[in-house]
Amino acid sequence: MENVKIYLNFFVEYLQIERNYSQYTIVNYVTDIEDFFLFMKEQVILHLEEITYNDTRLYLTQLHKRNYSRKTISRKISSLRSFFKFLVREEKLNENPFSLVSLPKREQKIPQFLYEEEIEKLFSISDCTTPLGQRNQALIEILYGTGIRVSECCAIRLSDIDFYIGTVLVHGKGGKQRYVPFGSYAQDAIEQYIHQGRKILLSKLKTPEEHSYLFVNNRGNPLTDRGVRHVLNEMIKKTSLTLHIHPHMFRHTFATHLLNEGADMRSVQELLGHSHLSSTQVYTHVTKDHLKRIYMSHHPRA
Structure with missing residues (x-):
């Protein structure tokens, strides 16, 4: 062999x-x-x-x-x-023995997302007078405000952010890049963190060389995927929320809230960086539930 x-x-x-x-x-x-x-x-x-x-x-x-x-x-x-x-x-074989094998149908799981009141509780928990509080606020604002993946979030460098037009250059899967807009809440949180908290955290670096990654940990090193999960878990402990949160939940929430407010599927697909529309369509299951609740609550003959 x-x-x-x-x-x-x-x-x-x-x-x-x-x-x-x-x-x-x-x-x-x-x-x-x-x-x-x-x-x-x-x-x-x-x-x-x-x-x-x-x-x-x-x-x-x-x-x-x-x-x-x-x-x-x-x-x-x-x-x-x-x-x-x-x-x-490459002409090493004449035929593909797996070409006729059918893939099992995937289980269609409804994405977990945060309700607006849950998001608001998370936004109100950080102490924005401290460096870590400023970082945490900027972190959840960018995750919810852009819907980017946690790996994409950790990869953001200062040069990727354009505050003038309110966009961030996101380095996605397979080397693909896309520009994603962010709103005023995210901009205010990021600017405060960059000008204050990030500088203090960077001063704790053991090596004299600074790096350009946006998000850093309490020692000034670039924040990792695992670090983001730890930050979110610690934030949940400070709230009255009992849910189990993971970074991808912000991505699900971003997409669900956009569709609930009337955004079209193609635009959400582009913002999420999905190659195929089918990846985005999973969120329609959530929005259908939302529409059904509205119907049952407001239609006279429901």
């Missing part, structure tokens, strides 16, 4: 150079493909050319027996389909 490892290395180079995928995404691809290689070993399949459609069905059965979720199974099959499609393109 020596050629298998060589082909995988070629595929990784393709994902890095041509597709410009993140290291995290590439690791997932490699993990999924290597899992299938173990299956090949168990089935004494020595060469990729020997794989048949029946083998792929058997592998799919094994994944179900391991009690993987439909989402995980879909990802694994999709990774393998891409891998073999690449090999066919």
Whole structure:
């Protein structure tokens, strides 16, 4: 199975150079493909050319027996389909054994979001006379005000922000970039944090070299995804809210509130940086519930 490892290395180079995928995404691809290689070993399949459609069905059965979720199974099959499609393109194989394998239907989960009164409680909890309080206020204002992913938020540099027109340059998945507007509340919070709190936090850096990342931790280093989760959990503890919050909730809330207020789907898709409209359409389930509540509350014959 020596050629298998060589082909995988070629595929990784393709994902890095041509597709410009993140290291995290590439690791997932490699993990999924290597899992299938173990299956090949168990089935004494020595060469990729020997794989048949029946083998792929058997592998799919094994994944179900391991009690993987439909989402995980879909990802694994999709990774393998891409891998073999690449090999066919490179003329290493004549056909893709996974081309006919149908993906299991994904569970349609309703995105969790915050109600307006819950958001207001979070906005009123920070002590904006302290450096960390200013940072926390700017953080939740930018997360809710733009709907960007937490990884995109942590990657913001000072040069990405244009206060004159109220936009931030967001570095998204796969090296894609987009400009996202933010409102006056976010602008006020960010400006106060940059001119006051951030300078104080940066002064705690052990190394003399400053960096340009917008959000920093209490030691002046760039704030990480994990750090954002910790900040939000600590903020929740100071409120009367009993919910479990995660950073992506702000993204869900951003999209839900926009659609509830009448924003069109295409505009929300562009703001969120979704490649496909289907990714944005999941939020219509939430807005339908919202419309139903309005109907039941106000229609005379409801």
